[in-house]
Amino acid sequence: MMNKTPRRVGLKGLALLAALSAATWLPTPAQAGKADDTLNIAWDRELPNVDYYYNTSREGIVVNRLVWDTLIYRDPTTGEFSGLLAESFEIVDDTTFEFKLRKGVKFHNGDGFSAKDVVATINFLLAPDTGKLSKQTVDWIKGAEALDDYTVRIYAKAPTPLATLYLAGDIPMYPADHYAKVGPGGMGKEPVGTGPYKITKMVPGKEIVFEANADYFAGSPKGKPAISKILQRTIPDVNTQIVELTSGKLDWIWKVPADQAEKLATLPSLNVVSAGTMRVGYLQFDAAGRSGKNPFQDVRVRKAVSYAIDRKAIVDNIVRGASEVINSACYPEQFGCTQDVTTYEYDLEKAKALLAEAGYPDGFRTEIYAYRNRDYLEPMLGFLKEIGIETDLRYGKYAATRDAIRSDKVPFAFMTWGSGSVPDADAIVPVFFGDSPDDLARDPEVQAELKKAGSTVDTKVRLAAYKKALSKIADEAYWLPLWTFSTNYAMSQDVDWTPTADEIPRFFFAKWK
Amino acid sequence: MLIYTAKRILLAILVSLTVSALVFSLLYLSGDPATALAGERANEADILAIKAAYGFDQPVYVQYFKWLAGAVQGEFGNSVYFRLPVIDLITERLPVTMTLGVCAMAFALLLSIPLGVLAAMYPNSLIDRAALLLAVLGQALPSFWFALMLIVVFAYWFPILPASGSDSWEHFVLPTIVLGYYATPAFMRLTRTGLLDVLSSDYVRTARAKGLRPAKVLFKHALRNAIIPVVSLAAVQFGFMLTGSIIIETVFALHGAGFLAWESISRSDFPTVQAVLLLFSWFYIILTFLADLLNAWLNPRIRVA
Numbered sequence: 145m146m147n148k149t150p151r152r153v154g155l156k157g158l159a160l161l162a163a164l165s166a167a168t169w170l171p172t173p174a175q176a177g178k179a180d181d182t183l184n185i186a187w188d189r190e191l192p193n194v195d196y197y198y199n200t201s202r203e204g205i206v207v208n209r210l211v212w213d214t215l216i217y218r219d220p221t222t223g224e225f226s227g228l229l230a231e232s233f234e235i236v237d238d239t240t241f242e243f244k245l246r247k248g249v250k251f252h253n254g255d256g257f258s259a260k261d262v263v264a265t266i267n268f269l270l271a272p273d274t275g276k277l278s279k280q281t282v283d284w285i286k287g288a289e290a291l292d293d294y295t296v297r298i299y300a301k302a303p304t305p306l307a308t309l310y311l312a313g314d315i316p317m318y319p320a321d322h323y324a325k326v327g328p329g330g331m332g333k334e335p336v337g338t339g340p341y342k343i344t345k346m347v348p349g350k351e352i353v354f355e356a357n358a359d360y361f362a363g364s365p366k367g368k369p370a371i372s373k374i375l376q377r378t379i380p381d382v383n384t385q386i387v388e389l390t391s392g393k394l395d396w397i398w399k400v401p402a403d404q405a406e407k408l409a410t411l412p413s414l415n416v417v418s419a420g421t422m423r424v425g426y427l428q429f430d431a432a433g434r435s436g437k438n439p440f441q442d443v444r445v446r447k448a449v450s451y452a453i454d455r456k457a458i459v460d461n462i463v464r465g466a467s468e469v470i471n472s473a474c475y476p477e478q479f480g481c482t483q484d485v486t487t488y489e490y491d492l493e494k495a496k497a498l499l500a501e502a503g504y505p506d507g508f509r510t511e512i513y514a515y516r517n518r519d520y521l522e523p524m525l526g527f528l529k530e531i532g533i534e535t536d537l538r539y540g541k542y543a544a545t546r547d548a549i550r551s552d553k554v555p556f557a558f559m560t561w562g563s564g565s566v567p568d569a570d571a572i573v574p575v576f577f578g579d580s581p582d583d584l585a586r587d588p589e590v591q592a593e594l595k596k597a598g599s600t601v602d603t604k605v606r607l608a609a610y611k612k613a614l615s616k617i618a619d620e621a622y623w624l625p626l627w628t629f630s631t632n633y634a635m636s637q638d639v640d641w642t643p644t645a646d647e648i649p650r651f652f653f654a655k656w657k
Numbered sequence: 658m659l660i661y662t663a664k665r666i667l668l669a670i671l672v673s674l675t676v677s678a679l680v681f682s683l684l685y686l687s688g689d690p691a692t693a694l695a696g697e698r699a700n701e702a703d704i705l706a707i708k709a710a711y712g713f714d715q716p717v718y719v720q721y722f723k724w725l726a727g728a729v730q731g732e733f734g735n736s737v738y739f740r741l742p743v744i745d746l747i748t749e750r751l752p753v754t755m756t757l758g759v760c761a762m763a764f765a766l767l768l769s770i771p772l773g774v775l776a777a778m779y780p781n782s783l784i785d786r787a788a789l790l791l792a793v794l795g796q797a798l799p800s801f802w803f804a805l806m807l808i809v810v811f812a813y814w815f816p817i818l819p820a821s822g823s824d825s826w827e828h829f830v831l832p833t834i835v836l837g838y839y840a841t842p843a844f845m846r847l848t849r850t851g852l853l854d855v856l857s858s859d860y861v862r863t864a865r866a867k868g869l870r871p872a873k874v875l876f877k878h879a880l881r882n883a884i885i886p887v888v889s890l891a892a893v894q895f896g897f898m899l900t901g902s903i904i905i906e907t908v909f910a911l912h913g914a915g916f917l918a919w920e921s922i923s924r925s926d927f928p929t930v931q932a933v934l935l936l937f938s939w940f941y942i943i944l945t946f947l948a949d950l951l952n953a954w955l956n957p958r959i960r961v962a
Contacts, residue, residue, distance in 0.1 A: 190912075190920060192738045200695065274710075279703040328740065348739070348749070349912040350823075379821050379910040383805055387820045391813050543693035543925060550701075581701050 177395040178638040178656045182373040185396040185651070186388065188380050190349040193332040196316055197269070205313075205565070206649055209366075210354055210374075211252075212316030212337035215243050215262065216308065217365045220644040223567065225308055226365050229257065229317055229338065238303040238601055239286070241311070245294040249361045251319040252335075252342040259290035264320030266298065274328070281314035281564075303601050305570050313565070340369045340652040352376045354651075370655035389414065389634055396635040398649065402464040405632035416634045418465035419643035422475045423562040425520065425626035427453075428576070432586040434552040439510065444502035446621035450488035452495035453527045455626055462520060465630035472614050473573060473623045477645060480569035480597065480610035485618035495531050507532020513557040514538070515545040520626075521558050550581035560629065565646040569610050570598055577617060585622035669942040676938045677728075677931055681721050689713070690925040694737055711737055724931060733932040738924045743932045747914055751936075753823050754913035757832055757905070758898045762891065764837030765844055770887070772841075773848025774880065780853060788849070792842035800901070804835045804908040821910035832909045836902060840894045844887055851883035885952055892948035896941035 177184045187203050196208040217228040227233060230243035249257040266288035268274065284307060286299040300307055322336050335343050340360045345353035354374040362368075377394075379385045386404060388394040390411060400408065400416070409416040427449065429440035439445045455469045471488075474481035499507065512535045514521050525535050535556075538548070548554050563571035576582050578594045590613045597609035617623060633643055641654040691708040692699070699707075708714040712723075727734055733743040776788040811831060812820035822828050855861060856879055864874045903915035914933055921929035 192924075193740050198740055200699075279706055280700055283702070332740065348741075348746075349917075377822070377910070378912070380907045380916070381910070384808060384821050384908055384910060387808050387813050391816055391820070393820075541693070541923070543689055547689050547692055575700070 177636065180373075181371060181656075182375050183371045183396060183639065183651065183654060184375050184377070184394045186377045186379045186385050186394050187398065188378070188382065188385070190378050191352075193328070194335045194343065194346065194352070195328045195331040197274075198328055198332065202647065206651075207343075207352070208316055209313075209339070209648060209650055210341040210652065211335050211339045211343060212318070213339050213364070213366070214312055214314075214316055215245075216312045218309065218312040219365070220646055220648070220650070225312060228312075228365060229262075235308075235601075236297070239300040241298045241300075241307065242291075243296050243298070245296065246361060246363070247294060249338055250359055251322070251338050252357065253319065253322055255319045255322060255336075257317065257319075257338055258293045259296040260293075261317055261320045262296045262298075263288045263290050264323065265315070265318045268318070268323065269315070281310045284310070303599055305598060305601055305606060306566060306568055307601075309566050309568060340364070340366050341374065349378055351378070366650070366652045369652045371651070374651055386634075389636070392636075394636075395639050396633070396641070396649075398631055398633045400632040400634050402632060405465070405634060408634045413637055414634055415637050415639070416632060417643055418630050418632045419647070420466045420468075420477075420645045421562065421629050421631050421647035422478070422565050422567070422645070423560050423629035423647075424470055424475050424572075425517070425558070425560045425629065426473065427524070427624040427626065428549070428554075428557045428559055428584055429622060429624075430555045430584045431620065431622050432584055434584055434586075435555045438555040439502070439504060439508050440555055442502045443620055444498045445504065446624075447488065448495040448498035448502065448531060449528065449533070450495075450621050450624045451491045451498065452531045452533075453524050453624065453626075454490035456490065458520060458523050459627045462523065463627055463629075465632055467627050467630045469627050470625040471618065473576070473617045473625050474569045474614065475563060475567075475572070475628060478563065478567050478569045478572065479603075480573075480607055480614075482607075482611045482614050484611070485615050487618075488621070488624070492530060499531055499533075504532070507534065509534040509536065510556050511536045511538055511554070513540070513545050513548055513554045514559070515540055515542045516560065517558075524558065546582075549584070554584075562647075565648055567646065569614075573610065573613060573617075574598055577613065577622070585617070585620070587616065587620065587622065590616050590622075665946055669939075669946070672942060673935055673938050674725075677725070677935050678721065680931060680934050681717070681724075681927065690737065690927060693925040720927075724928065728932070728935065734928040736921070736926050736929045738921065738926040738929070743928050746917060746929060747932060747936065750912055750914045750917050753911050754899060754902055754906070754915050757829060757836060757902050757911065757913060758895060760829055760833040761836035761840065761898055761902075762895055764833050765840040765894070766887075766891065768837070769841045769844035770848050770884075773845045774852060774875070776845070776849040777852035777856065777883075778875070785849075788845060792845050795838050795842040798838075800835055800839050801904055801908055803838065804831070804905060807831045807835060808908075823911045823913075828909070828911070832902075832905045832911060835908075836898055836905050839901065840898065843890060843894065847887050847890055848883060851886055852879060855879045855883045888951050889948050892944040895944055896937070899937055899940060 189201060189203060191199060191201060191203055191207065193199050194207055196204060196212065213229045215228060215230045216233055217226050219226070229246060229249060231246045233241060233243045236242050245257070245259060245262070251257060266285060269282040270285060270287065284300050284304040286301045289297045291297060316337065318331070319336050323331060326334070340357055341354035342357050343352055344355045345351070354376070356369040356372045360368055379388065382400060382404070385394065385397045386400070386408065389397050405416050405418065408414050429446050430438055431440055431446065433441045459467050459469055470476060472481055472483055472485050476483060499505065510533065512525070514537065518539065525537070528535060545557070549557060561572055561575070574580070574594045577585055577587065577590045579586065579591045593609045593613035597606045597613070600606060631643070631647055635641065638657055639654060640657045643649065691704045691711065691713045694711070695704050695707050712720060724734065735741060736743050736746055739746060772788045772791065776785040779785055808820045808831065811818040818830050819828050861874060861879055864878050899915065902913060903919045905911070906913045906916040907919065918930060918933040921933065
């Protein structure tokens with residue numbers, strides 16, 4: 145499946161690969177991490193703030209799961225929910241959740257955990273003007289009430305299908321007294337949670353030291369951590385990360401480009417794994433004509449584009465890893481993401497015929513907006529050229545590109561969406577088809593179905609509604625769903641760790657082989 | 658002299674203001690900061706809330722003048738990304754960049770001036786050619802590639818130096834070589850050209866005719882004059898090094914002010930970008946100013962002019 149087209153290796157990557165290849169005859173360096181029970185990991189960006197509520201980066205999610213706990217836990221493999229800080233929980237009615245809290249749980253600073261901390265955390269999240277960044281995951285909450293010291297209720301404003309998912313991932317519990325005293329600034333400098341690891345040292349932008357929480361409560365589905373220390377370093381350049389990994393100074397890195405990952409996989413001291421993420425790529429058409437009259441208002445043109453692009457060839461040769469072609473406008477493993485929709489296999493003749501039928505026998509010229517993965521974009525533009533569609537590329541930063549879409553300037557775009565790792569179609573479909581500023585289809589029928597799916601917790605109703613909405617989206621080719629994105633992880637052979645499809649490394653499950 | 662100095666200072670302030678205004682408007686062209694800050698998952702309501710909370714809903718010029726009023730009082734505000742005072746972020750990281758800059762400059766001068774002198778003493782010889790080759794290589798090698806090669810050789814094949822980090826002096830060796838080597842060719846060529854020019858001048862011939870020792874003629878009479886343009890160039894190069902250190906800091910994971918600037922630009926963190934760039938422009942202006950003073954000290958004729 146590999147190497148059907150020339151590889152796209154950057155000059156830096158090429159140089160590094162050549163040098164490392166030349167060095168394969170050298171003895172494999174000993175891995176330092178296992179000897180001192182320290183897992184040395186690196187990622188490429190600096191956390192803005194360790195305080196989860198002031199952080200939108202993926203690395204922030206990883207830290208959140210290590211240092212803090214949520215009331216409930218969702219098993220990333222089975223999708224089953226169980227108690228975490230709550231011993232048990234009950235969905236009293238569509239808008240009421242009741243939690244019986246564990247007794248004897250302590251925060252890292254020694255404070256005991258009780259209903260007071262839950263209510264204080266929720267009240268903080270509901271307070272206006274705190275500048276918190278994760279509004280979407282909490283604005284469904286009406287309030288919280290302590291029934292006694294270890295029983296608490298959380299009320300939703302309306303039936304919210306994603307409530308349990310948010311409660312299991314995005315709403316970590318903070319120590320009431322400590323947070324009232326130090327606020328977000330203090331929490332960012334000296335984080336205090338109940339989680340399996342506590343932060344014992346933090347040099348912003350450079351390193352974070354996590355040490356296993358010896359008092360971590362028994363019975364947590366996260367389990368007692370097996371590795372006593374995690375040293376995270378920020379190394380922006382992936383090539384430097386690779387050298388540090390191959391020379392034994394790091395035990396784990398991620399987001400390794402496909403070319404380097406393949407090469408690293410040949411080194412006996414390393415284990416390279418590719419795993420899916422919830423990020424999907426798509427081509428978005430301005431079917432509603434919001435950017436002005438454009439060819440994509442004609443369904444035949446949208447279908448022509450869909451037939452013209454050989455997505456499988458791009459995935460097999462360029463995207464690679466665990467990525468796969470998708471046909472539905474969501475991530476296949478998300479709840480409600482039906483795969484039973486119209487598909488558009490690569491068919492150049494059909495594409496040309498449809499374009500001619502739509503009145504563009506010689507094609508046309510259009511702007512296309514994009515913000516990432518130019519290496520994936522270029523072959524798509526090549527395929528479009530074959531049916532006569534010439535493109536003027538508007539390649540910018542994410543914020544500028546999304547602004548342009550939302551302000552009705554974009555006829556055609558190559559975009560991606562990660563759903564915030566939420567395994568439910570509600571985290572993606574309504575964002576782009578639910579009458580939001582990102583909705584370039586504005587199909588009332590689709591909007592009505594999505595509204596139905598988003599306002600009930602009845603799974604049957606939700607599944608039926610998503611089926612209708614996603615089928616219509618595919619029939620009308622409002623999007624051309626492209627492929628899922630994958631992440632390549634490279635780690636020392638000493639590390640026993642398995643990635644999950646939500647791209648959230650859970651190091652509390654890691655152990656030494 | 659006083660009027661001249663006052664004029665220069667006024668000019669420096671105007672340059673700083675222009676730089677800050679330009680940066681402010683250019684950053685706004687690259688996208689709405691609230692959208693960037695809110696992240697991908699944010700919906701329209703999230704972005705509006707962030708706009709209000711961080712003051713992005715005010716007109717751009719109001720934001721700019723508010724920032725300027727603070728900056729004049731030494732108050733650069735908080736980073737919108739890190740939520741920490743910008744001044745703390747900079748003072749925390751500036752030592753890394755300054756250390757790297759000073760070391761690289763010292764390395765460049767220590768390598769290039771002797772080479773330049775040798776090349777001028779033996780023009781068109783093998784030594785001259787070798788120095789030229791070194792200069793051409795320095796100019797031609799992309800710094801990121803050179804950096805990676807050094808890492809592979811000295812941190813992987815022969816692991817005697819660390820590939821990343823900034824904890825000890827060893828961490829600065831490879832970055833210093835990469836950053837300094839890039840500046841070497843210009844210094845070397847300038848020293849060579851200047852010295853060749855001076856060595857053929859009348860006063861050097863006179864000095865030689867008087868029977869002065871060749872070393873004295875070279876170092877006391879010739880080099881002192883030939884080095885004047887190198888001093889000016891060093892000031893300019895130091896400014897380039899501060900900005901050039903962005904790539905080097907990224908490759909070697911040195912968390913200095915250059916890397917902070919790059920990170921902040923990509924995250925539309927206005928207060929931080931503004932402060933770092935203003936600081937860098939001040940460095941540039943001050944260094945150029947100091948270079949003029951130093952030149953005047955080295956060459957009395959400049960003082961008269």
